Amino acid sequence: MSARQINVTYRLETSGDIAALAAKIASDQSTGTFTELPNETADVRARCAARVASITPLPHSDTPAIPDPNGHGPYHRADVVISYPMDAVGTDIAALVTITIGGVYAVKGLSGVRVMDIDLPPEWSCHPGPQFGMQGSRDLMGVTDGPMIASIIKPSLGLLPDATAEVVAQLCAAGVDFIKDDEKLMSPAYSPLEARVKAIMPVIRAHEDKTGKRVMYAFGISAADPDTMMRNHDIVRAHGGTAAVVNINSIGYGGMSFLRKRSELCLHAHRNGWDILTRHPRLGMEFRAYQKLWRLLGVDQFQINGIRAKYWEPDDSFVQSFKDVTTPIFSPKDCPLPVVCSGQWGGQAVDTFKRTGGSLDLMYLAGGGVHGHPMGMAAGVRAIRQAWDAASTGQTLIDYAKDHPELAAALRKWGDTSQ
């Protein structure tokens, strides 16, 4: 039997004793239950018992993360590492999340719990990981260096297929590398996936014939039923499409696993639904832990918000997410392409560049920031490229805008003077 362990770090909070809580979790999540068991022998424990590997105290809190109407503080806090034997868990993701995460969330006596990280042994490199990742994405888009500039069909919902294709033509002409369906668009009655694919792909091909540039279009293929999702995948592939938007939480580990084994498309992951697991800093899960599972399952491109996002996420959290997805789990091949998005219009390029260590290996995805540019979509894309040129050459946006009217117009409309 292997002596390898899976080490999971939890940030625990309790008005009781942290060490007792940690021990209870290790017992409940492996060989124990609420009462002593005659069959919990030394053999059984040697094979499968989890153990508390370390407890690192943190400052206590006067208030609980989860309301505790009958209790009172101080609420003790610590980062606790629990080691699970590989024999107990194996390499299945459903087993991992059931044993090391799901049950822990149910434990009585805690007022806060957050999964901080999951440290997986080399056996876990058996998972497929990304099929395309960063380099495969570059190859498919023909973008050899610099950020990949991307946009989204807007409005998110409501356009008929032909109207969508018109927007695609405008975005292609505007010079984007990548276009995607909004994550909310899958296959509604007014825009069934097949009709949309048939309307859009000729536009993509016509643009390629004219310019030599093949824009990557990611179609919303998600469906709760994996068979439906695979039919959607096959429709996209049959019409020459190269990518798909996948709402990873909405299809689940099962949907993603099923798709990745069969996929010929570059899989662009939207983590819609994730936020409720991470917004409260003392509950849920760090993105660091979460993203590992989806990368192992095969996400090629991972949306991670951006600086000054339109969503709730603070900049520091985005910066950490960027670092997380670009840090190999087992090998650089398991890194997806980071997709910087949410309320982006170019004005965040300099700060993004500075705060992510000067990386240009990213997709920069702007919906409203392209569609809403006062001089039109082409100007919106040019403004974004100008902003990245400024960033990568160490100039400020304000200076660079002096002889770049599109960037200047974007700054006037959305500008933050801190730029």
Added chain:
Amino acid sequence: MSARQINVTYRLETSGDIAALAAKIASDQSTGTFTELPNETADVRARCAARVASITPLPHSDTPAIPDPNGHGPYHRADVVISYPMDAVGTDIAALVTITIGGVYAVKGLSGVRVMDIDLPPEWSCHPGPQFGMQGSRDLMGVTDGPMIASIIKPSLGLLPDATAEVVAQLCAAGVDFIKDDEKLMSPAYSPLEARVKAIMPVIRAHEDKTGKRVMYAFGISAADPDTMMRNHDIVRAHGGTAAVVNINSIGYGGMSFLRKRSELCLHAHRNGWDILTRHPRLGMEFRAYQKLWRLLGVDQFQINGIRAKYWEPDDSFVQSFKDVTTPIFSPKDCPLPVVCSGQWGGQAVDTFKRTGGSLDLMYLAGGGVHGHPMGMAAGVRAIRQAWDAASTGQTLIDYAKDHPELAAALRKWGDTSQ
């Protein structure tokens, strides 16, 4: 186009204006984004725009559910109903959760959000729902009335297949109707599913040959990969098994959808992982909303904790869950069998009976409460049946225990004098 709506009720909390937040959610989750869009025409809005249907104010809170270090109260609260056109969503569960739940969790400017209910129009009755449910479970177990008494293999992890089969023999002899693998047990190296099935099913059959009673055994078939899960399903079926434990969150909507379409087994759902979505009363989701999706997907038996659970859940929450799963969505056929569990040993039978409206249409699942009984497993099962006899005949446990020594012993070990 259909005029039908999907109505989702959110409990929102914000230091800003509730009506403005509600309007922003309706816009963001359908046709709008952070800036005005030239293509968001009246046609597009008529087809897909969500609208705020009602706002019911709640008392404000001085503290935010999610820490708000740069803000201050009062935090305004309300139950807000947003109506989504069926045309925008369709009948796919991935589309429903992406549009009506996932994106809402990401909205900036809220300090609390909880999905309270999802009201689905009749088109949604297209989903398969339970294949067996309550009556099918009774038929397979041969239990025509009264609660189905069930146990779990303990220790949860670590027993080799032969040792597991010995426990199964003991539990069969003890008189249970149903036995299950612990949710944490799937197919680890020391107890691969096939070896476990091959060790256990002859014991089940031998017991049937001897007594005429076919105990239902639910094997842990969950796997992140639906193909693996189906192979597991087929192994169970090939050896005459009738049921499976499914960790619904660990396989996701995709895994469950895939399985249900092909399943010949009674699917016993464990909601491991769910707790983090519901423990904080002002965040996440009510069980009422959550369970509807999994019932439509086909859960036959649904674990919902119990009175005085070993997990965190308060009794009132369990009582509401019992009501939720026994309330038809579209028809009584979409109701699963409620599985009352977690720290159960019989002592909760009277309160369970009283608080769930005198229902005996339930499974009562006891792990440690059977295994840890001081007179052995058979006495543990007898004690539980005695407790339910007391409950259903309006007697107190203490009175009933006077001439029922097994119940008396259980009360002495685990008893709560409030019984």
